[in-house]
Amino acid sequence: xxxxxxxxxxxxxxxxxxSLASSPRRVRVIHYCSWATAHEPVTALLxxxxxxxxxxxxxxxxxxxxxxxxxxDRDWHVENAxxxxxxxxxxxxxxxxxxxxATGLQALTEAQIPQGEEWWLVAIAQHPQHFANVxxxxxxxxxxxxxxxxxxxxxxxxxxxxxxxxxxxxxxILIHDESPLDAAGAAALRPDCRVIHRSWVANVEPFSxxxxxxxxxxxxxxxxxMGVTPHRRRQIDFLQRRFRDRFFAIHDHSLQMSERHLLAxxxxxxxxxxGRKFGVPTxxxxxxxxxxxxxxxxxxxxxxxxxxxxxxxxxxxEKLILRYAYGDLTELGAACERGxxxxxxxxxxxYDHFNRHETVGAVVANTIAxx
Numbered sequence: 001x002x003x004x005x006x007x008x009x010x011x012x013x014x015x016x017x018x019s020l021a022s023s024p025r026r027v028r029v030i031h032y033c034s035w036a037t038a039h040e041p042v043t044a045l046l047x048x049x050x051x052x053x054x055x056x057x058x059x060x061x062x063x064x065x066x067x068x069x070x071x072x073d074r075d076w077h078v079e080n081a082x083x084x085x086x087x088x089x090x091x092x093x094x095x096x097x098x099x100x101x102a103t104g105l106q107a108l109t110e111a112q113i114p115q116g117e118e119w120w121l122v123a124i125a126q127h128p129q130h131f132a133n134v135x136x137x138x139x140x141x142x143x144x145x146x147x148x149x150x151x152x153x154x155x156x157x158x159x160x161x162x163x164x165x166x167x168x169x170x171x172x173i174l175i176h177d178e179s180p181l182d183a184a185g186a187a188a189l190r191p192d193c194r195v196i197h198r199s200w201v202a203n204v205e206p207f208s209x210x211x212x213x214x215x216x217x218x219x220x221x222x223x224x225x226m227g228v229t230p231h232r233r234r235q236i237d238f239l240q241r242r243f244r245d246r247f248f249a250i251h252d253h254s255l256q257m258s259e260r261h262l263l264a265x266x267x268x269x270x271x272x273x274x275g276r277k278f279g280v281p282t283x284x285x286x287x288x289x290x291x292x293x294x295x296x297x298x299x300x301x302x303x304x305x306x307x308x309x310x311x312x313x314x315x316x317x318e319k320l321i322l323r324y325a326y327g328d329l330t331e332l333g334a335a336c337e338r339g340x341x342x343x344x345x346x347x348x349x350x351y352d353h354f355n356r357h358e359t360v361g362a363v364v365a366n367t368i369a370x371x
Contacts, residue, residue, distance in 0.1 A: 026116055027368060028095040030108065030147075031084045032123040034130060035074045036101035039108045042085040045099045049078060072253045079203050079257040080360065084122060086205045087365040094365070102130055105138060113146050120172075120368060122150045124360075126161045136166030148172040148371070150364060154200050158185035168193075173367050178310040194371050198311065201363055202293035206355040209261040209297050213344060219243055219336050220267040220299070222290045223251035231327065232273055238329045239271070239336065246340075263297055268347075269339035270294035271332070272303045287312055291321055295354030300339035300347060302332070320350050 035057070036045050055061035058070045085097035095117065100108050113119050121142060128135045128151070139149055150173040151157075158164050159182040168174075168188035177199040180186075189195065221236060228236070228251045239247045248267070263270075272290040291301035291312070305312060305323040315321045322339055324331035356362065 024091055024093040025118055025369075026093045026095055027118045027120060028098065029084050029087065029364075030098040030100055030119060030121050031081050032121065032127055033077055033081050033099045033101060034127060035077050036081070036099040037103045039098060039100040039104040039111065042081045042097045042099055045078060045081055049074070069253065072256065075257045076203065080124060083203050083205055083359070083361045084364070087361045089365040089369045091369050092365065105131065108147075109138070109141060109145070119147045120150055121147050122152065122364060124152045125154055126157055128163055128167050129161055132163040132166075135163045136170070139167045139170035143170045143172075150368065151175070152360065152364060153177070158182040164188075173371055175363065175367065194367065196367060198363060200287055200289045200292060201358045201360050202289055202296050202354065203257075204260075204293050204296040204355070204359050206296070206359050206362060209264050211348065211351055212264045212298050215264060215268045215298065216266050217340055218246045218248065218267045219269045219271060219340070220263060221247070221249035221251070221271045221273070222255075222294065223249065223273060224253060224288060224290075234327075235271070235273055235329065235332060238333065242333050243336070260293060260297060263294075263299065267299055268342075269336055270297075270299040270301055271336065272301055291315075292354060292358045295320065295350050295358065298347060298351040300342050300350060302335045302339055304332075318353075319346070320353050 030039070031042070033045065038044075054071060054074060055067065057074075058067055060066050081097070081099050087094050087097075100121075108121075121139075128139075131138065143149060149167075149171050151167065151171050152173075152175040153161070154177065156177050156179060158168075158176060159179075164182070164185050165188045168185055169190055171189060171193050173194045173196070174189065175196045175198055178197045181195070186195075219239065221239060223232060232251060236249050236251070240249075270290065272288060272294065287303070287310075291303045294301045301321040303312060303321050303323050304326055305316070312321065312323065316323045322335040324335045
């Protein structure tokens with residue numbers, strides 16, 4: 001008896017069902033962005049970043065200081081959207097990403113998920129508080145319609161964000177700071193919610209800044225909007241005296257995202273003074289993103305370490321950052337000297353690690369892939 005012909009897929013050793021099962025998941029990320037309005041592709045948001053649009057969003061558009069801060073805030077948040085639109089993972093086919101702002105949430109609730117697509121709403125920081133009066137109901141409705149929800153809070157939202165308990169039952173992924181969750185907030189999570197303790201990372205597209213073999217032997221001090229506090233002034237004055245023209249300080253949020261890559265050639269070391277020391281209650285046990293995007297640029301991160309424990313300690317033990325004790329100028333100077341003397345293989349190891357493992361896109365993509 002003649003056997004029936006074997007389909008081509010089986011002749012190649014792969015059944016049709018195996019082929020379908022091994023196909024990558026088709027995932028579309030929708031990022032809640034405070035500078036977005038409509039539910040629209042990220043490309044539309046990037047194309048709409050005009051000065052006129054910025055001024056329309058600022059309460060006092062004739063105030064230069066307020067306008068400058070708004071420009072930098074928009075810059076940072078829009079960069080997150082850009083990074084989410086560039087995510088990659090071997091098990092996932094990431095479709096073109098979307099953004100949604102507060103005024104576009106209604107359109108998101110009415111959007112139809114095409115067959116074969118998986119939609120994830122990604123919110124960061126404490127942005128759910130922007131629509132706190134409906135946050136729980138909104139997340140619940142979206143999840144009923146098949147939208148999965150990832151909340152990457154960076155900090156201690158379970159303890160400090162008032163609407164956390166309202167949204168907690170609807171989360172598929174919670175990426176929180178390193179400290180234990182608030183007990184009531186943790187109890188509100190579903191048993192199948194994936195919880196990861198991992199705070200700030202870099203909003204950088206991995207390897208988007210080329211590796212520099214021979215940057216200038218200089219040190220950059222990366223401050224924040226806290227300005228020149230007495231504690232920071234002591235550090236700046238000390239480093240200025242010790243390193244003279246090899247030292248440059250930024251003490252506010254004056255650096256645009258589009259300019260970060262320029263630092264890779266001009267500096268070898270970055271001092272990130274708020275390793276884990278903030279004056280605002282919601283940030284006292286966390287740290288900034290500066291050590292992380294500095295490492296992605298190829299700079300050697302030098303970070304203050306004023307609170308024991310947490311992930312910065314692990315990075316220090318693995319020789320991926322250099323640290324100094326809070327207020328210890330002698331240790332600060334020695335760490336900067338070690339950074340300037342660091343040979344290229346060690347610098348390259350830092351650059352590779354931060355680009356592969358310490359960016360928001362890599363963390364979210366890997367977490368979605370495991371969910």
